[in-house]
Amino acid sequence: MFKEYKSLSLPEVDKQILEFWEKNDVFKRSIEERDIDNSFVFYEGPPSANGKPGIHHVMARTIKDIFCRYQTLTGKRVERKGGWDTHGLPIELKVESELGITKEDIGTKISVDDYNKACKETVMRFKGIWDDITVKMGYWVDLENPYVTYEKEYMESVWWLLKQIYDKGLMYKGYTIQPYSPAAGTGLSSHELNMPGAYQDVSDTTVVAMFKATKASDFGWLWSLPVTPPQPPEGGSKTALEDEELPPSGGWGGMMGSEDSSEVHIIAWTTTPWTLPSNTALTVGPKIQYVKVRTKNQYTGEANDVVLAKELVSKWFGGHNQPVIEAMSAPFSGTQLAGLRYEQLLEGPTPTDGDAFRIITGNFVTTDAGTGIVHTAPSFGQDDMAVGKANGIGSLTLVDKQGKFTEDAGLFAGRHVKNYKDDPDYKDVNVDIAIHLKTVGQAFNVAKYNHSYPHCWRTDKPVLYYPLDSWFIKASAVKERMSQLNDTINWQPESTGTGRFGKWLENLNDWNLSRSRYWGIPLPIWRSEDGTEEVCIGSIAELDAAITVANAALGLDQSVPNDLHRPYIDEVVLFQNGKKLVRELDLIDVWFDSGSMPYAQWGFPGPLAPKGGTTEEPPVYQTANPMTYLQLKEYAQKMRTEDATPAEEALWAELSNKQLEGYKFRRQHIVGNFIVDFICLEKRLIVEVDGGVHDTPEAIENGRQRTSILKQKGYQMIRFRNEAVLNDVQQVLGAIKHKMASCPTFTKAMLANGVERVSPFGGRGAFPADFIAEGVDQTRGWFYTLHAIGTMVFDSVAYKNVVSNGLVLDKNGKKMSKRLGNAVDPFKTIDQYGADATRWYMISNANPWDNLKFNEEGIQEVRRVFFGTLHNTYNFLALYANIDGYDVADPKNKMAFKDYPEIDRWILSRLNTLTKEVSELYAAYDATPACRAIENFVNAELSNWYVRQCRRRFWKGEMSQDKRAAYNTLYGCLLQVARLMSPVAPFYAERLYQDLTGAAAGAENVKGTANSVHLDILPSVDESQIDKDLETRMGYAQRISSLTLSLRKADNLRVRQPLQKILVPATDEDFQRHVAAVADIVKSETNIKEVEFLTDGDFLKKSIKANFRVLGKKVGKRMKDVAKLIGANAEAIIKGIETAGEATLSLDGEDLVLVAEDVLIATEDIPGWKVATDGEITVALDVTVTEELAKEGLARELVNRIQNMRKDLGFEVTDRIRVRLQGSPAVEAAATAYKAYISAEVLADSLVLDGDVDGETLELPGEETAVLAVGKV
RNA sequence: UCUGACGUAGCGCAGUUGGUUAGCGCAUCCGCCUGAUACGCGGAAGGCCGGUGGUUCGAGUCCACCCGUCAGGACCA
Incomplete structure (x- = not known):
């Protein structure tokens, strides 16, 4: 029996099915029943559990789920290991705010240990809710064995990966300019800078400072460069000087003489005058045109020659409160200025790390703002630093971390550059700098300027850009390779891969790995105080070895901490070449955590990690040396056949033949110079079964050595007693299974080659992924870190296919946020509509990479x-x-x-x-x-x-x-x-x-x-x-039916009223054959008795038009004329093509032969009939209702009414009835004529006409009436 | 400011290598309760395809510029 339902409740279905899945372990079976060699590899991007899941998570996970389920449906084995991203700033910020502390308090008011404990607790707070939504939305992922980024094994993997990168010389320590909050005493992440309200509109004092150029022989031309007064426009708007190419020097004498400059000032604008004492260079655009302008200093009235970008002259001169141009030089390019020296603006220290106070060039200079000359203080701007480094101009950092000028900063030493201490008497040092410059004649212009500037979200004080030490990954060194590999990745949508991601790769910067925080994976780098000795640790074993060395050298008693987090790891001191090494205090960027996930989720390389801190190749699969191999082989054979113990036999009975989860075991196998009892090569797992003979002290010591050697070779070992095997072999098998689950798998190909490098495979072939999916916001996040690490460490893509989905917005296209209260609660949605409707809606409504305007009505x-x-x-x-x-x-x-x-x-x-x-x-x-x-x-x-x-x-x-x-x-x-x-x-x-x-x-x-x-x-x-023919045919039936119904509609002829026939013009035989085959369907659908074909060509009125698609290719340019000609000669061409198969047109004296495919001939009209047309199909309906048809129509009406009464009276579909009827003459006539038909349709045993029926009075079409009484038999 | 996506009927979306009359669903209007469904059926109306210019015989489709929405990045000297 099929189950019948009254109504559909999708949430109810969810519940039942969830129960079924759980009870029958369907998810697990859907994986395990599939062949492991036919795997489809998927990576789960780890969500952070520190917040509640939103509806956009349902979106992202639906996409992941769909393709994993589809691949399963095709027979693939799709393992899906869940994971949690547990480290990082958002968690720390949350904990800070919950504990009411700031970063400065960590390590003082609260110990780092307690703080990290709080983070660990916080991060998993919502795990239950996440697991709940995962289950409820039907997302299949392994929640029982997830990888967690704070677990020791995971962290060790990350260290290993980092060390690979380190060993390739792709890491360095440098300083970088970062947003820094002096008030909070901490650097700020871009995440914090992007928090709402971080950017605030402020009014700052800005200065255009004048830098006095030093006259040198190379630049004499600048001083002697002639200037001419501006000429009133004559004949045109241009002055004579414009658009002239500059001769480098001296070429202007002939035109108009002028006095040489006594002083030349380069002018540059800044919104942060406090950076002026730290100025070490001026940057000009190499291609920008500059001019020398002769004017007077508006504050001192002194004569003044200044240099600025030609385009910006009008911005600074001639306006209200602006100086007047007395004369101006011809333009010259920025390149020509490069190398010009100037005097330090404000008295103070000079840099020791470069050749400062020069003009340099930089491509980032624009003429959008300022003077086209950028005041460059490498310590306080990212561009400044970059360009400063490139030109070796050195730097000055005359502001300390409290945000005040250092003691040697000269005039303004000791003053805060902004009011960081909420001092009510604070005087803006920027104003004072401006006043000072005005007084000494070094200010060209001082003004207030409104702009938006980032503020620290916690202290609400302006941020400074400040140089901070950081570790970097030299990602830029491998960007070409990353681009190449990216070209092999299938992106959905494609544009995200080529555009957003591809372009980003092309312009890649080095990856700043350092985070000066507490809750994260510590950077495994130890350094001597002078920076000459340095070691990067790649595993716990390495650390252990290094600690042993250090302990010996320094007389310490350290050991590897149980927890690799701070603060424990910070206490570890190492030793190298006579120097004490301490750990670099930074943490690793959490993005590195998540990008490590393909390997770290399996703890790769785990026990296979190189021991002893060497940088040699990871161990390889080794066979015995050839000398001993033959001897061993013989011995092994003997043990297999003759000397097998009962316990070995018993275990072999269970392990042979790939019985255990499809893994192949060998027995008495030779490894190195040993023979092991059982081995699974894919897992490198050795199973030993020991009896009493193994109990002697000698044997125990031998076994210990053997184990240690085998372990070093990368094998795992598990031992059982004979008794255990003989007593409960199932328990032994269970233990083996359990052990195997924690072993990495090695592919057949690797084992076959014998010496292939260990690769990061968890499940078989679990790298790279066939498929990953996340939101587009992960393009520069997870998608990038996966790709970068995959490229740098394994020279491989980390994923082959990637789907990036867009955002989920509210129904008005606004971003969902808690603040606006427009966030959709996924639990409520799923409870109310069911997971399927929600999922189906999200996927079917729009392509996932378009933003989804989430609307409940859609669900x-x-x-x-x-x-x-x-x-x-x-x-x-x-x-x-x-x-x-x-x-x-x-x-x-x-x-x-x-x-x-x-x-x-x-x-x-x-x-x-x-x-x-x-x-x-x-x-x-x-x-x-x-x-x-x-x-x-x-x-x-x-x-x-x-x-x-x-x-x-x-x-x-x-x-x-x-x-x-x-x-x-x-x-x-x-x-x-x-x-x-x-x-x-x-x-x-x-x-x-x-x-x-x-x-x-x-x-x-x-x-x-x-x-x-x-x-x-x-x-x-x-x-x-x-059968495409059949599909075409049925298409005709549908269209003809639709046309017929629309004709009925137009004439108000209800479908219940039978009509005699429709006419369908069919000059094409194929078409006629097709329609004839489906005529019955059309007839029953439209309640028409006949379908008649019209083939009489002369009778039908036809139209012809050019088939542009075909003809356009043939005649090209003349298409328009040809179309016109065809219209003009319609009749002749139709005739020609229908009779001779072709027609000839004369165009510009040329003959053009038209064949059938060049034109479209359609029947437009049937004279005297009402017709409807849809493309090439035309239908005419015979609307005459004969008396006979009217009678039949009435009979149908009666059937309909009686059926309704049956339904109203609650009769069963199979109940037999009796009908009595009294009606107008036409009704009674119809009932009489169609008595058998009516009776059969309504399952009536009798239909009686009666003059006195006590029943329901009904009105029928055409003013007819009837009284009906219906009763069960 | 740069990069990318998007802009087609009131709403949500299709629209193949350019080809004639631009489709679908919902909503709307009109008509239908035909034996699985009113959570239904049929029909109709509704569009300067964001704008301007270009390429072309022909543009929703290709190109350029502009406008708008959203996202991401850079920068804020």
Whole structure:
């Protein structure tokens, strides 16, 4: 029996199915039942559990789930290890605010240990909620064995990776300019800078300072460069000097003489006058044009020659409160100024690390603001530092970390550069600097300026850019390789890969790895105080070895801390070449944590890590040396056959033949110079079974050595006593399984080669990933760190396919935020609408990479339109199949495909087409069109056409061949739909699948189906069932029906009123044949008695137009004329083509031969008839209602009314009834004439005309009336 | 300021290598309760395809510029 439903509650389905999955371990089975050699590798990007999951997480995880489920459906084994990102600033900030402390308090008011404990607790606070949403939304990921970034094994892996990078010379220590909050005493991350409210509009004192150039022989031309007074525009707007190329020097004498400059000042603008004492260079744009302007200092009135960008002259001169141009030179380029020296602006120290106070060039200089000359203080600006470094100008850092001028800063020493201490008497030092410059004649202009400037989110004080020490990964050194590898990655959408990601790679900067925080993975680098000795630790074993060395040298008693976090690791002191090394206090950027996940999730390389801190190649698989091998081989053979103990035999009985989870074990295998009892080479796991002989002290010592050597070679070992094996072999097997789970796997290829390098494989071939997915915001995050580490350490992509999804916005397109209160609660949504409707909506509504405007009404629509329809279709099947006792497995129901009626073959053809299409789309990571195709199939084709056409086949009469065909067909369609939709809607698909296969009821499975749709394999497409002709035909039927109904509508002729015929012009034989084949369908759909074809060419009025697509290619430019000609000669061309197959046009004296494909001929009109046209199809409807047709129409009306009464009276579908009728003469006549028809339709045993019926009075079309009484037999 | 995505009917979206009359769903209007469904069915109306210019015989589609929305980056001298 099929289960019948009253209504559909998707949330209820969720609950039942979740229970089923859990009870039957379906997720696990869906992995384990698949062949491990047929794996599809997926990486779960670790979410941070420190906040609650939002609806956008549901979006991202739906995408991951879909493609993993699809691959499973095709038979792949898809392991999905969950994970948690646990470190990082957001957690620290949260803890700080919860504890009411600041960064400065850590280590004083609270110990680092306690602080980190608080972080650890906080970060997993929401884990339960996350697990809950994961389950409820139907996201399948292994939550039982997740990787956690704060776990020791994970951290050790990260160290190992970092060391690989370090060893390749890709790490260095340098300083970088970072946002720094003097008030809080801490550097700020870009994350903190991007917090809302960080940027505030402020009004700052700005200064255009004048730097006095030093006259040197190379630059004499600048002083003697002639200047000319501006000329009033004559004839044009240009002055004579503009657009002239500059001769380097002296070329102007002939034109107009002028006095040489006595002094030349270079002017530069700054919004942070406090950086002026630290100025060490001026930067000009190499291609920017500059001029020398003669003017007067507006504060001192002295004569003044200044240099600035030509384009910006008008900005600084001639306006209100601005100096006047007395004369101006010809322009010269920035390059020519390079090297010019100037006097230090303010008295103070000079840099010792470079050749300062020069003009240098930099491409970042623009003429958008300022003077086109940038005051450069390398300590306080990122560009400044970069350009300063490139030119070796040195730097001055005359501001300390409290934000005040250092003692040697000269005039302003000791003063805070901003009011960091909330001093009520604070006087703005910037103003004083400006005043000072004005007084000494070094200010060109001083003004207030409004702009937005970043502020510390905690202290609300302005941020400074300040040089801080950092460790970097030299990512820029491998950017070409990263780009190359990126080209092999399939991005969805493509533009994110080539554009957003590709362009980013091209302009890659080095990766600043340092974070001066507490809760994260410590940088495993130890350094001597003078920086000459340095070591990078790559594993716990290495650390252990290094500690041993240090202990010996320094007389300490240190050991490897249990917890690798701060503060414990900070206490470890190492020793190298006579120097004490202490750890660099920084933490590693958390992004490195997550990018390490492909390897660290398995603790790679784990026990295989190189021991002793060497940088040699990781160990390789070694065989015995050839000398001893033959001898060992012989011995091993003997042990296998003759000397095997009962315990060994017993264990071998369980391990041989890949019995244990498909892993191949060997027995008495030679490893190095040893023979081991059992070994699984893929896992490098040795199983030893020991008996009494192993108990002697000598044997124990031997065994210990042996174990140690084998372990060094990279093997894991597990030992059992003979008794254990003999008593409870299952327990032993369990222990082996457990051990194996923690061992990395080695691929066959590696083992076959014998010497292949260890690679970061967890599961078999688990690197690189076939597929990952996250939001676009991860492009520079996780996508990048995965790629960077994969490239640098393994010279490989880390993933082959990647889907990046857009944002989830609220329904008005606004970003969701707690503040605005427009965030959607995923739990509420899923509870209310069910996970499937939510998932389906999110995927089908728009491509995932477009931003989704999340609208609940959309989910409701999906539920109603798609799931509702599908559910009703199933219910329809169930209702009748149960009545007829239909059973799919019954051999009587087996039929050859060719014996199915046309309409069945049509829907099956469509089904196969659908399967093909949807499979291809899923395989191409394109779920949206896949959903839409399924939706269209279910709604438009299966429910609204197939079932509607076939209803009578299901309810009519006894079980027949035709009925069996109908059941088989509908059943097959629903079952396949369940499979196809299962990746997106795993719950309902499961429900439908089980209802169809009877698995839920515990009944025996229908042959060929598993008892969960997620354990099933998608059957391949049966191309032989795809019949494009048939699909075309049915398309005609649908269009003709639609046209006919629209004609009926126009004349107000209800469908219940039969009409005699429609005319369909069909001059094309193919077309006629197609339509004839589906004429019955059209007739029943539209209640028309005949479909007649019009073939009389002369009678029909035809139109012709050019087939642009075809003809355009032939005639090109002349297309327009040709189209016109065709219109003008329509009749002749139609005739020509219909009779001779071609027609000739004369165009510009040339003959143009037209054949059938060059034009489109359509019937537009049938004289004297009402017609409707849709493309090439035209339909005319005979609207005459003859007396006979009217009578039949009335009979149908009566049937309809009686049916309604049956329903109102609550009769069963199968109840027999008696009908008495009294009506107007026409009604009674109709009832008499169609008595048999009416009786049959309404299951009446009798239909009696009676003059005095006490029943319901009804009005029928055409002013007719009837009184009806209906009763059960 | 740079980069990317998006802009098509009231709303959400399709629109193949350029080709004639630009589609779908919802909502709207009109008409239908036909035996699985009113969570339904049929029909209709609704568009300067963001704008301007260009390429072309022909542009929603290709190019340039501009405008708007969103995201990310750089910078804020």
